[in-house]
Structures are given as C-alpha cells and as structure tokens.
Amino acid sequence: xxxxxxxxxxxxxxxxxxxxxxxxxxxxxxxxxxxxxxxxxxxxxxxxxxxxxxxxxxxxxxxxxxxxxxxxxxxxxxxxxxxxxxxxxxxxxxxxxxxxxxxxxxxxxxxxxxxxxxxxxxxxxxxxxxxxxxxxxxxxxxxxxxxxxxxxxxxxxxxxxxxxxxxxxxxxxxxxxxxxxxxxxxxxxxxxxxxxxxxxxxxxxxxxxxxxxxxxxxxxxxxxxxxxxxxxxxxxxxxxxxxxxxxxxxxxxxxxxxxxxxxxxxxxxxxxxxxxxxxxxxxxxxxxxxxxxxxxxxxxxxxxxxxxxxxxxxxxxxxxxxxxxxxxxxxxxxxxxxxxxxxxxxxxxxxxxxxxxxxxxxxxxxxxxxxxxxxxxxxxxxxxxxxxxxxxxxxxx
Amino acid sequence: xxxxxxxxxxxxxxxxxxxxxxxxxxxxxxxxxxxxxxxxxxxxxxxxxxxxxxxxxxxxxxxxxxxxxxxxxxxxxxxxxxxxxxxxxxxxxxxxxxxxxxxxxxxxxxxxxxxxxxxxxxxxxxxxxxxxxxxxxxxxxxxxxxxxxxxxxxxxxxxxxxxxxxxxxxxxxxxxxxxxxxxxxxxxxxxxxxxxxxxxxxxxxxxxxxxxxxxxxxxxxxxxxxxxxxxxxxxxxxxxxxxxxxxxxxxxxxxxxxxxxxxxxxxxxxxxxxxxxxxxxxxxxxxxxxxxxxxxxxxxxxxxxxxxxxxxxxxxxxxxxxxxxxxxxxxxxxxxxxxxxxxxxxxxxxxxxxxxxxxxxxxxxxxxxxxxxxxxxxxxxxxxxxxxxxxxxxxxx
Numbered sequence: 001x002x003x004x005x006x007x008x009x010x011x012x013x014x015x016x017x018x019x020x021x022x023x024x025x026x027x028x029x030x031x032x033x034x035x036x037x038x039x040x041x042x043x044x045x046x047x048x049x050x051x052x053x054x055x056x057x058x059x060x061x062x063x064x065x066x067x068x069x070x071x072x073x074x075x076x077x078x079x080x081x082x083x084x085x086x087x088x089x090x091x092x093x094x095x096x097x098x099x100x101x102x103x104x105x106x107x108x109x110x111x112x113x114x115x116x117x118x119x120x121x122x123x124x125x126x127x128x129x130x131x132x133x134x135x136x137x138x139x140x141x142x143x144x145x146x147x148x149x150x151x152x153x154x155x156x157x158x159x160x161x162x163x164x165x166x167x168x169x170x171x172x173x174x175x176x177x178x179x180x181x182x183x184x185x186x187x188x189x190x191x192x193x194x195x196x197x198x199x200x201x202x203x204x205x206x207x208x209x210x211x212x213x214x215x216x217x218x219x220x221x222x223x224x225x226x227x228x229x230x231x232x233x234x235x236x237x238x239x240x241x242x243x244x245x246x247x248x249x250x251x252x253x254x255x256x257x258x259x260x261x262x263x264x265x266x267x268x269x270x271x272x273x274x275x276x277x278x279x280x281x282x283x284x285x286x287x288x289x290x291x292x293x294x295x296x297x298x299x300x301x302x303x304x305x306x307x308x309x310x311x312x313x314x315x316x317x318x319x320x321x322x323x324x325x326x327x328x329x330x331x332x333x334x335x336x337x338x339x340x341x342x343x344x345x346x347x348x349x350x351x352x353x354x355x356x357x358x359x360x361x362x363x364x365x366x367x368x369x370x371x372x373x374x375x376x377x378x379x380x381x382x383x384x385x386x387x388x389x390x391x392x393x394x395x396x397x
Numbered sequence: 398x399x400x401x402x403x404x405x406x407x408x409x410x411x412x413x414x415x416x417x418x419x420x421x422x423x424x425x426x427x428x429x430x431x432x433x434x435x436x437x438x439x440x441x442x443x444x445x446x447x448x449x450x451x452x453x454x455x456x457x458x459x460x461x462x463x464x465x466x467x468x469x470x471x472x473x474x475x476x477x478x479x480x481x482x483x484x485x486x487x488x489x490x491x492x493x494x495x496x497x498x499x500x501x502x503x504x505x506x507x508x509x510x511x512x513x514x515x516x517x518x519x520x521x522x523x524x525x526x527x528x529x530x531x532x533x534x535x536x537x538x539x540x541x542x543x544x545x546x547x548x549x550x551x552x553x554x555x556x557x558x559x560x561x562x563x564x565x566x567x568x569x570x571x572x573x574x575x576x577x578x579x580x581x582x583x584x585x586x587x588x589x590x591x592x593x594x595x596x597x598x599x600x601x602x603x604x605x606x607x608x609x610x611x612x613x614x615x616x617x618x619x620x621x622x623x624x625x626x627x628x629x630x631x632x633x634x635x636x637x638x639x640x641x642x643x644x645x646x647x648x649x650x651x652x653x654x655x656x657x658x659x660x661x662x663x664x665x666x667x668x669x670x671x672x673x674x675x676x677x678x679x680x681x682x683x684x685x686x687x688x689x690x691x692x693x694x695x696x697x698x699x700x701x702x703x704x705x706x707x708x709x710x711x712x713x714x715x716x717x718x719x720x721x722x723x724x725x726x727x728x729x730x731x732x733x734x735x736x737x738x739x740x741x742x743x744x745x746x747x748x749x750x751x752x753x754x755x756x757x758x759x760x761x762x763x764x765x766x767x768x769x770x771x772x773x774x775x776x777x778x779x780x781x782x783x784x785x786x787x788x789x790x791x792x793x794x
Contacts, residue, residue, distance in 0.1 A: 004566050004600070005657065006510045006532075012660045039457025047460065048452045055445045060436025063444065063640035098495055098644075098666040105665045109531070113403050130664030134506070135403075169401050203401070243460035245671035247495075260402065263409045267527030268502045269495040273670050274642035 008114075011133040030386035032373040033353040035179055035328050039377075041299050042243050043283075043292055050282050051275075062275055068266045069258075070096025070250070071277040077284035078236065078250055086225045087234070089252045095261050098272045100207060100237040100249035104131035104172075106264045107205060107233060107251075111169050112137050117161050119171040121149060123331070123360035123367060125179045128172050128207070139362040146322060148175070148185030151192050158200045168202045175223060177210040177327025180360050180372035184325060187220050194223060197231040203257075204232045210327035212241040212293050215301035217325065230254040238280055240328070241293050246276030300328070306380035307373065307387060314391030328376040331357075334369045338397050343371065346393050352386045405511075408530040427783035429770040430750040432576055432725050436774075438696050439640050440680075440689055447679050448672075459672055465663045466655075467493025467647070468674040474681035475633065475647055483622045484631070486649045492658050495669045497604060497634040497646035501528035501569075503661045504602060504630060504648075508566050509534050514558050516568040518546060520728070520757035520764060522576045525569050525604065536759040543719060545572070545582030548589050555597045565599045572620060574607040574724025577757050577769035581722060584617050591620060594628040600654075601629045607724035609638040609690050612698035614722065627651040635677055637725070638690050643673030697725070703777035704770065704784060711788030725773040728754075731766045735794050740768065743790050749783045 054062055069075075075091045082089050097103045104127060112118065114136035120128060122141025132139050140157055142149040161168055173193070175185040185193075197204050206223045224234040230253070237249035251261060265271075283289050307330055308323050315321075321332040334340065340356035347353060357370025375383055451459055466472075472488045479486050494500045501524060509515065511533035517525060519538025529536050537554055539546040558565055570590070572582040582590075594601050603620045621631040627650070634646035648658060662668075680686050704727055705720050718729040731737065737753035744750060754767025772780055 005507055006513075009507050009657060009661075012657075012664070034462075036462050039461045042457040042460050044452060044456055044460075048449060051448055051452075052445060055441060055448075059441055060439040063439050063441070063642040064436045065431070065433050065636075065641045098670075101667040102665065110402055110406050116403075127664060127667065134661065134664045239462075244462045245460040247666060247668065247670040260406060260409075264406075264531065267409070267524060267531045268499065269644060269666070270498040270524065271644065273495075273644040273673055275672065276670055 008134055008136050011136055013130055013133060029348070029351050029353050030378060030382050030389070031353040032375065032378065032386060033355050034377060035374045036377050037240055037244060037296075038299070041296055043288060046288055047243070047279065047283070050279055050286070050288075054275075054278055054282060058278065062278055064274060066271045066274040066277060068271050069262050070094070070272060071274070071281055073281035073285075074248070074277045077281050078252075081284065081289075082236075082252065085222060087222060087252070092255045093252055093258055095251045095258050095265065096272050096277060097249045097251060097265070098269055099239060099244070099247045100209065100235040101127050101131070102265070102268070103235045103249055103251045103261075104128055104205075104207075105134075106261045106268065107170070108132055108135040108137070109264050109268075110257075110260050111203070117166060117168045119154070119157060119168055120362070121173060121178055121181065123180050123357065123370070124172065124362075125174055125207070126359045129360070129362060132172070141362055141366070144178070144181050144183050146183065148183060148189040149173070149193070151189060154193070154196065158196060162200065168200060170203050170205060171197070172205045172207065173223070174207045174209070175211075176208060176219070177213060177324055177329075179210070179327070180329050180355070180357070180370075181331045182322065182324030182327055182329045184220065190220065190223050190226055194226055194231065198229055202231070205235060206232050207235040209237050209240045213297070213300060213328070214326040215297055215304060224252065233257060238289070241296060242280065242283070242289055246273070246279060248272060248276045248280050300376060302380060303375040303378065303383060306383045307375040310384050310387035314388045316391070316395050319394065328374050330373040330375065332371050332373060334371065334394065336369050338394070339368055340371045341368075343393065343397060346397070347390060350389055350393055352389045352393075354390070405531055405533050408533055410527055410530060426745070426748050426750050427775060427779050427786070428750040429772065429775065429783060430752050431774060432771045433774050434637055434641060434693075435696070438693055440685060443685055444640070444676065444680070447676055447683070447685075451672075451675055451679060455675065459675055461671060463668045463671040463674060465668050466659050467491070467669060468671070468678055470678035470682075471645070471674045474678050475649075478681065478686075479633075479649065482619060484619060484649070489652045490649055490655055492648045492655050492662065493669050493674060494646045494648060494662070495666055496636060496641070496644045497606065497632040498524050498528070499662070499665070500632045500646055500648045500658075501525055501602075501604075502531075503658045503665065504567070505529055505532040505534070506661050506665075507654075507657050508600070514563060514565045516551070516554060516565055517759070518570060518575060518578065520577050520754065520767070521569065521759075522571055522604070523756045526757070526759060529569070538759055538763070541575075541578050541580050543580065545580060545586040546570070546590070548586060551590070551593060555593060559597065565597060567600050567602060568594070569602045569604065570620070571604045571606070572608075573605060573616070574610060574721055574726075576607070576724070577726050577752070577754070577767075578728045579719065579721030579724055579726045581617065587617065587620050587623060591623055591628065595626055599628075602632065603629050604632045606634050606637045610694070610697060610725070611723040612694055612701060621649065630654060635686075638693060639677065639680070639686055643670070643676060645669060645673045645677050697773060699777060700772040700775065700780060703780045704772040707781050707784035711785045713788070713792050716791065725771050727770040727772065729768050729770060731768065731791065733766050735791065736765055737768045738765075740790065740794060743794070744787060747786055747790055749786045749790075751787070
C-alpha cells in the first residue's frame with residue numbers, strides 16, 4: 001500500500017459487509033450471512049405499476065436532480081408515518097438520505113473529531129462501527145443484557161470519560177431487535193438512557209431498521225417519542241420493511257442538526273436518487289407500505305420460528321442463544337474453544353454461511369466465540385437444512 | 398449553533414449548490430443558475446420500457462441490495478464505453494458511485510488529512526471545493542488561461558509547497574469545458590501536467606462530466622489515456638449526457654485505490670441504488686446512451702449559440718467572456734465595481750437568476766466580479782429574454 005492515504009484509512013476495516021454481500025450472491029450456498037430482506041416478498045407488480053404511473057405524470061422530473069434535503073412528497077409521507085408512531089416531525093426536521101448508512105456517515109462527519117468517544121452497544125451493528133471508525137472515533141462498547149445496555153456500566157463509562165475531562169457526544173443504539181443481538185431495549189431502560197443523555201449532555205442516535213419487524217406484541221415507544229429535549233437523532237429506512245435497493249432512508253432531528261447534515265450531504269452525494277424517493281412517496285401515499293409491513297410480519301415470523309426450532313433440535317446444548325421477538329437475527333454463543341472465524345471456513349466448505357461475531361465489536365477478538373445467523377432470506381426448509389448442517393459442523397469441531 | 402460539532406463543519410460552506418437547486422425549482426424565474434441538464438430531452442419513453450423489461454426479467458433483484466463495488470453489468474458497459482474512448486479498464490479498476498460527487502467525497506476521505514494541500518483550477522467546481530473543504534484540505538487555486546491552468550504558476554506552487562517540506566497529494570481538474578469556466582485544457586498542457594504529476598508524485602483527479610458535450614470538433618485525449626503511471630483517478634458520470642436523477646457515476650483508477658475507495662464507500666452508503674445501475678447498464682447495452690449523446694449535442698449547441706448571440710447583443714462591452722466549445726456554461730467577467738452577489742439579488746427581483754462567481758473560489762472574494770450563466774436548461778427564447786433582462790440590470794447597476 002502506498003503511503004499517500006489519510007490516517008483515517010487505517011481504521012476503515014477490511015470490508016466485512018462487502019464480504020457478506022458477496023457470500024449471499026453465491027447460489028450454491030445456504031446463507032445465513034447477509035442481514036437482507038427476502039426479495040420473494042417484494043411487491044414487484046405494484047412497484048412496476050407505480051413506476052409507470054409516475055413516469056406518465058412526472059416525465060423527465062423523475063430522472064432530474066432533486067434537492068439535497070429530499071423530496072417534499074416523500075417528507076410528507078414520512079411525517080404521516082412518524083405521526084402514526086407518535087412522533088411529531090416536520091419538513092425542516094427531516095433529511096432524506098441514501099440509506100441510513102449515509103445518515104451514520106453524515107452524523108459522524110458533522111460531530112466527530114478524531115479521538116472523540118462514541119458509545120455503542122456491545123455487540124453493535126457493523127456499519128455503525130465502520131462509520132465511526134472511519135472518522136477515527138474512540139469507540140466504547142456497553143454490554144447488552146436481555147433488556148438492553150447495562151445501565152450501571154453505561155453510567156460508569158460516562159463518568160470515567162467525564163473524569164478525563166472529555167465528553168461523549170454520541171451514543172448509538174438500535175433499540176428494537178438490534179443487529180446482531182436481536183435485543184430490544186426495555187421501556188424502563190429507554191427512559192434511563194434519556195435521563196443520562198440529559199445529565200451528560202450527549203446525543204442519542206436511534207437507528208430503527210427493525211422496529212416495524214415486531215412479530216408478536218405491541219411495539220415499545222421510540223426514544224424519539226419519549227425525548228423532550230431534542231437529544232434523539234432518529235434514523236429511519238425503507239430497506240428492511242419495504243425494499244432496500246432504492247437506497248432511501250431518513251433522519252429526523254432538530255432543525256439545526258438537519259441543516260448541517262444537509263450541508264454535509266451536499267458535498268457527499270448532492271442528492272439521493274429521485275426515482276426511488278418518488279416511488280416510495282407514492283407507495284406510501286397509496287397505502288402500499290402499510291400493507292407491506294403487515295404482509296411481511298407473518299412471513300418473517302415463520303422463519304424466525306423455524307430457526308428457533310431447528311437450533312433447539314440440532315445445536316448442541318453447550319451453545320446458547322435467546323429467542324428474538326422481531327428483526328432478522330439469532331446471536332449464538334459458542335464455547336470459547338471454538339473460534340467463529342475458523343468455524344466459518346469449515347461452514348463455507350460445507351455450503352452454509354453465517355457471520356462471525358468478530359465483525360460486531362470495536363475490538364474484533366471480543367467476538368471470537370459468537371456467530372450471527374440471519375433467517376430473513378431463507379425458506380423454512382433451507383433453515384432446517386442449513387441449521388442441521390451447521391449443528392453437525394459445530395459438534396465435529 | 399451548539400458547540401458539539403466537529404471542526405470540519407466550519408469549512409463546509411453555506412450550502413450554495415442547494416440554493417441553486419432551489420432557485421431552479423421556482424417556475425416564475427428564468428434560471429441560468431443550476432448546471433443541470435434539460436429534462437425535456439431525457440429519453441422518457443425508452444426508460445419506461447427498459448424499466449418494465451428489467452422488472453419482468455429480474456423481479457425482486459432489481460430492488461435488492463447490490464454489492465458495494467457496483468453492478469457487474471454496469472461495469473461491463475463502462476469498460477466498453479471507456480474502451481471506445483481509448484481507455485483500457487477492468488472490473489477491479491472500477492467503483493460505481495452515487496454520482497461523481499460521491500467519488501469526490503470518497504477520494505477526499507481516503508487521501509486527505511487536515512491541512513493537506515490540494516490544487517484546483519481557479520475558478521473550480523463548487524462541489525469539488527465543497528468536498529475538499531469538508532476534509533479540511535488546504536486548497537490552492539491555479540489560474541486558468543484560455544487553454545487550461547497556468548503551467549508556470551502550477552510549477553511554482555508545487556515547488557513552493559515542496560520547499561515547505563510538504564507534498565501535494567491531489568490535483569483536481571475538469572479538463573473538458575470546466576465548470577464554471579467552460580475552458581478545455583489543451584493537449585500540450587495535459588501532457589505537461591502529467592509530467593509534473595510524475596515529477597512531484599501526486600494523483601490527478603480527472604472529472605469528466607462535460608467531456609461528451611463537445612459540440613464542434615474532435616475530443617482531446619483524456620488524461621487517463623495519456624497516463625502511463627496510474628496517476629489519474631478518472632471520474633465519470635451519467636448525469637449530464639444521460640440522466641442525473643438516478644445518481645450513478647463511476648471511478649476508474651488503479652486497483653489498490655479502487656479497493657480502498659470501496660471500503661470507504663461501504664461505511665458511506667453501502668451500495669448505490671440497484672435500479673439505477675441496472676437501468677443504465679441496460680440502456681448502455683441497447684445503444685440508447687450512445688444515441689442519447691448524439692441527440693443532445695445539437696440540442697445544447699443551439700442553446701450555447703443562442704446565449705453567445707444574446708450576450709453579444711445585450712451585454713455592455715465592458716463585460717467579457719469566452720465562447721465555450723462545449724459543456725453548459727458561460728463565465729462572464731464584470732467590472733470590479735459590480736459585486737455579483739448584489740447583482741444576483743437585483744436579478745432575482747427581476748425574475749432571472751445565475752450563480753455569483755464567489756462560489757467557485759477557495760477564497761470567495763476572488764469571485765466578486767464574475768457570474769456563471771448556464772444555458773443547458775432554458776429554451777433559446779428564454780435565453781434571449783433572460784439575457785436581455787440581465788443585460789439591462791447590469792447596465793442599470
């Protein structure tokens with residue numbers, strides 16, 4: 001490697017999400033790797049007919065540059081969508097982004113100087129870690145219990161950092177069915193974390209890709225709903241409950257933050273794609289998105305349960321996991337003698353794949369004995385077959 | 398503004414491109430502001446029928462996540478496209494980006510530490526300046542003559558920086574019909590700049606949005622064609638000669654740079670939108686893009702000439718400009734007593750708009766007496782009317 005690159009390149013990691021996406025593409029493998037939605041259930045025909053409608057009505061505008069902040073039609077749909085979820089927002093508090101990955105990039109860009117501490121779940125979403133690392137953040141993980149981050153540990157970390165005369169600017173949470181842990185943060189803990197945000201004066205990134213993928217009970221209030229002091233930067237995305245390939249997400253936050261994020265977006269990609277924005281706006285307006293959310297819940301619930309059953313049947317009793325109540329993932333703990341990266345190599349030889357736990361920790365070695373299994377993109381029969389195979393590989397290890 | 402933002406926010410500018418795009422949206426104004434293509438000439442019907450074809454053939458895949466590096470179908474079209482332009486490239490040397498604005502962001506991200514010197518044309522594309530500023534580069538402008546950058550000035554700047562024990566990592570050029578100057582760099586100067594790149598060991602960003610918009614003669618060889626030492630990072634975009642709203646561009650550079658740009662892209666937006674990529678790949682394969690390039694040349698040439706004629710007729714002889722041979726822009730010099738920002742306010746009151754020169758300089762005040770006029774998105778009649786109006790406002794100033 002030549003010596004011209006910026007210092008931040010060192011922290012950029014080795015492209016693990018890219019590797020997952022490539023594994024997914026191999027047709028001969030049962031892949032529990034990519035946390036991607038099932039394309040079988042995308043509303044293809046409806047999308048096609050909406051595109052035809054839009055081309056007729058809007059003509060060239062559909063393929064023209066849009067504004068950096070995003071389409072007003074789309075914003076208006078998002079305002080309704082969030083209103084139904086008890087969050088009041090308005091156009092000036094919204095920025096449309098190229099997926100919520102872009103939101104993570106832009107938030108990092110406007111907030112983080114090198115060395116700034118950022119708190120994350122332990123384990124945390126690999127794309128979040130990637131964004132923070134690429135701006136040279138000092139990433140600290142807070143252990144997750146069954147009902148969310150360890151609040152005592154969180155307080156201690158905040159006090160420790162404050163004691164060093166530094167300040168935490170951001171904490172990054174996926175409160176509903178997190179990736180990779182599958183954990184949902186309890187209402188009590190949501191409130192406690194917001195109290196700490198006020199006490200220690202930091203912003204809270206609430207990333208909600210799986211919040212609609214709630215297969216059993218009522219959803220819990222969003223942190224953004226409970227937030228009275230504009231501490232929460234809410235990230236939404238259409239990728240998991242509608243379609244991901246249009247790359248459309250959004251940020252809802254206080255107006256000043258949105259304005260600065262918009263400036264950052266301008267030199268980052270000018271604007272998100274117009275066709276995707278108008279297509280989602282129209283789908284939303286016509287009720288197709290609400291409909292799709294109801295349609296996918298039983299679909300994914302079936303797969304979640306198939307994987308739970310198969311794990312119980314085929315995985316040895318010295319492995320452990322919790323049954324998630326939503327989302328896409330099982331997070332399985334193996335005995336420490338098993339290294340999940342070695343296991344992955346053996347698994348791939350046997351035509352089954354998952355993601356090794358290492359990707360989800362700021363210090364990769366903390367994930368040595370964990371694996372993430374995604375059930376979202378496999379049929380119940382493939383799940384049964386793949387978990388059986390994997391159970392055997394683990395026992396033989 | 399609260400005090401939590403990163404230092405780089407100070408350099409981010411005040412969102413001028415966003416302002417232009419908003420001006421464009423106002424139906425009651427004749428706008429020579431946005432450098433955007435004319436949507437009247439987009440091949441709407443063909444695009445619609447290609448989308449229907451693609452949905453039928455690819456189904457859900459069209460709306461699924463794609464790989465970070467980009468669609469192989471699209472890469473293969475780009476390989477052909479560049480081959481026809483005498484540049485040999487291959488899949489591993491290509492990264493698909495969310496417009497070439499994203500390429501500017503990613504290149505800045507992987508190369509620039511705060512304070513690193515970057516050389517740009519003077520005046521330079523505002524989105525390039527924005528990207529470099531947002532990574533806190535030390536931006537130095539090289540004066541443009543009629544045939545490109547002042548080579549003596551460039552050598553002096555390089556020597557001066559080297560004399561300070563520092564090194565220029567990047568120089569940013571729009572060699573064909575640059576934005577805002579309209580200038581094309583001569584073959585002789587292209588060669589000289591490449592020699593300097595080798596001597597002073599820097600990379601050259603060759604941004605080519607207007608290279609196909611060559612209305613009169615043969616195109617000149619791309620720097621990338623002349624480059625024997627992999628100094629050139631070539632940026633391509635479909636925005637100006639096809640459609641911009643899909644937000645699809647590409648980078649062609651040596652394999653190592655592409656790999657690192659890909660890692661950076663992964664934490665920036667994961668992947669560009671799939672529908673846009675497949676649509677352009679298909680349009681390319683079916684010859685629609687070549688066809689469109691031939692279709693738009695006489696269309697824009699007519700507007701270029703209409704504006705040239707109107708400027709000669711209505712602008713006072715104490716203003717000056719050069720007739721561009723391609724691209725979208727006239728760059729007009731006013732007497733120093735006229736401040737182009739003030740002029741813009743008066744112009745908007747009179748329902749005509751342009752971009753004040755200030756946006757195109759690292760030191761905004763250097764552009765006080767320049768204005769950029771885009772002829773790309775107005776009819777010849779609107780051009781006549783708008784330039785007449787503007788000529789009167791200038792005379793009355």
